[in-house]
Amino acid sequence: MKNTVITLQQMKEQGQKISMLTAYDYSTAKLEDEAGVNMILVGDSLGNVILGYEDTISVTMEDMIHHGAAVSRGAKNAMVVIDMPFMSYQTSVYDAVVNAGRLMKEGRGGAVKLEGGKEVCPQIKAIVDAGIPVCAHLGLTPQSINAFGGFKVQGKSEEAARKILEDAKAVEEAGAFAVVLEGIPSKLAGPVTKELTIPTIGIGAGRDCDGQVLVYQDLLGMFTDFTPKFVKRYANIGEVMKNAFKQYFEEIQSGVFPGEENQYSIDDEIIEKLY
DSSP states (O other): OOOOHHHHHHHHTTTEEEEEEEEHHHHHHHHHHHOOEEEEEEEEEEHHHHTTTSSTTOOHHHHEEEEHHHHHHHHHEEEEEEOOOOOSSSSOOOHHHHHHHHHHHHTTSSSSEEEGGGGHHHHHHHHTTTOOEEEEEEEEEEGGHHHHHOOOOOOOOHHHHHHHHHHHHHHHHHTSEEEEEEEEEEHHHHHHHHHHHHHHEESSTTTTSEEEEEOOOHHOOOOOOOOOOTTTOOOOHHHHHHHHHHHHHHHEEEESOGGGGOOOOOHHHHTTTTT
């Protein structure tokens, strides 16, 4: 079944949990899609896990379009959501609409995601009015780490918790079809989820959200530079890959690879005629 804004809303209304994973290439997107994942996020987290940046600040529109298009080609049923990178929407409502349009037209996404609350509601409304679905993102918003002073849990004080709740209501009112809640206490995410009619997707926000999202490299043990508390590792593919790479290297050195089964044949007579 094709996942859309409508089917995701129905899942919330029926109490069905929504699954979301990141992907940045065709092959991974195809595997996730075949596994039945509801949503695939082409996150600006590609700056960390694909491009090796310390944060997401340096990710460009061209990066997101390039990877978004690859993922969209691999996803047949999952809804593809593409992140709007830093400064692609903060500068003006006009820029936000133009860049969201590029992610849809060139990146072939099914929706865009942007970070922020009340301050970006004009952008959300304008993008939605242009016919583009928007997923909001509140709490620990990585593009704001310099303002936060690092990757810190958000919403722990009364004032901060109230702001997240008010921002959640605001982005829903502006037209967002869903909201990611990142790095906030689970006891806050639960009430926020109940207050909203749109789905909440949690990452480090507890089990009471309508759905969950993880970076697939974290889930598979492929990225070890930093592992957040909220990550659950379902496999250690990183070690499997390293062992395979090592075996490949050793078999080249020993002459085991390539074997006869890996080579193409030719008649000896043809070779003899060359000399």
